[in-house]
Amino acid sequence: MSTTRKRVYGYLAEFKSASALYKAAEKIRDAGFRKWDCYSPYPIHGLDGAMGLKRSILPWFVFFGGMTGTATAFTLAYSTQVVIYPTVVQAKPANIFTIPAFFPVMFELTILFSGFTVLFGLLALIQLPRLNHPLFASKQFHRATDDGFFIAIEARDSKFSPNATRELLAEIGGANIELVEEED
């Protein structure tokens, strides 16, 4: 006797091609859903617009991350070369006018900090890593990383209804419509 309770995650429907997915996405966007996503084996050009997604805000994170790198490198170089341990090497002065000699390190640390910001900023925005997800319980979802195009509408969307949403997905060309459940 199984005592596991199941909670509905939402509907998963398959579409036959990238263009079918694109057209379906426009219709779901226009129907006013918010908690849904299109799944595809590669990024589809223009799908952001069809889903009504805004441009990623990652560049802003990276800008400030990069600037932190520049400031770190300058502080490190200036404080050690001018303040703590001033040394005259190759007749280069130990004052603020030494700054051209600091440029390579300032540049490299800008890139380094930006690179880390891209990595961690991305992971924060896409909410990964995570070990499991309700969609992985689906029998067909593994094809999303191979040749399948899917749309999943989550049950926590305020517009979700067990019958109407299923009908909508069927109407816009969804096949193999599946109710995905997660274990509670």
Place this chain on the structure above:
Amino acid sequence: MASTTQAAPETRTGVKLPVLEREKLILNGRSYHWITERICGVVENKQPLLWWLLFIPSAIIAAIGVGGGLFHLVSTGVGVWGNTNRVMWGWPIVNFVFWIGIGHAGTLISAILFLTRQNWRTSINRAAEAMTIFAVMCAGIFPAFHVGRVWFAWFLAPVPNANAIWQNFKSPLLWDVFAVSTYFTVSLIFWFLGMVPDLATIRDRCKPGLRKILYGIFSLGWRGGNRQWSHYEMAYLLLAALSTPLVLSVHSVVSFDFATSVVPGWHTTIFPPYFVAGAIFGGFAMVLTIMVPARFVYGLQDLITMKHIDNMAKIILLTGTIVGYAYLMELFVAFYSGAIYEMDAFKFRIAGPYWWAYAAMMSCNVLSPQVFWFKACRENLWVVMIVAMCVNVGMWFERFVIIVTTLARMWLPGDWKTFSPSAQDQMLFVGTIGLFLTLFMLFLRFLPCINIAEVKWTKLEADPHFDDKEHHPDHGVAIEPAYQKELAEAKS
């Protein structure tokens, strides 16, 4: 070899330019599933005999050369190397510059060709990036041990130490520490992030078990939702934009090690662009050296097509010619400067006891790529492989010429030496070749060697407007020219 098909239909907005037929990047109209099967198959199937024939000797050479070589070096002292007073940089720095240069093609392919929208990069970028990582690992060994007492290598990092001395931020050698370590780290991030969706593909094909757990962990739980792709594509674009100046800076900074010194033959402003062009040149040769055989062994001819090889051969021709220009310009500037030390340095390079190194450099780097002017040579894989091997050898000799022949004849005749590498020098260099091949073989065995997601993206039907003839009349021209003709007739 784009050819004009016919003029695109006239639309309300005026006459359109002729639509050029694109050369297909994936041959035989392979399906998404075929691409997945073929690339994941490399990881999932048993490795061919050739893999073992390369892996086992490489691993042995790496263990003896790098493992044993470094053990001997550290337990005895750096005196076992052939470096002498004056030729203090010797082989280790020759090898460092050689390996770091190899890496540059990977970043060029993954970053610069991405920004310039060269879709042919998708079939080769993964392997080239892997090559970057492994080449930088091989490169890093040399300067780390060249410091002499390797347990003091941490003095390179700007952290407070017992002597209360800080690193000299005005020194190119410190810039190099930052440039190379940043290059390695950012390349690793780029490589890993690019691989996440493909690791998810392998994860989804695994049977439950340890493999699935491991691929699951490294694919971070990727689902391929567009809310993820949207940020992911932005991250990829940003990393490409960051890596482009980075790759140009790294070899520029390496060249500063030479150019900022007051040594005849080194103190030249042409060094940064010359080093960068040389690095890309040598790197592409290494990509070809590795990918042409791998393409056969794993049956990837439909993904890495002759078009890809043709493009790489052209880049080798271009950068090889730039390098040739730099060699000649160095000679001209030495002559034109009227500085006797400068002139003598170059006379010594060409006609001194190391003339053979200079001749090897010139013939391998400048003359051998010239055969790529001919299409027949770019299409003959034997010629391509021979030229690529010549360039690998030639680029090593270039660094030998720059470093050893210059240091052997500095200002004071009393300092003049001739340099010959010791057995340990040679052992360590051969060992790094073994290490590089070992790591590359492991990469082929465990990781997707072609970017699965991006290759799928280059298929025509990957475009969501592929079949949308109303709004995008010029889509799909390459395979459906008849439709275009009808439309043009209907309009007229």
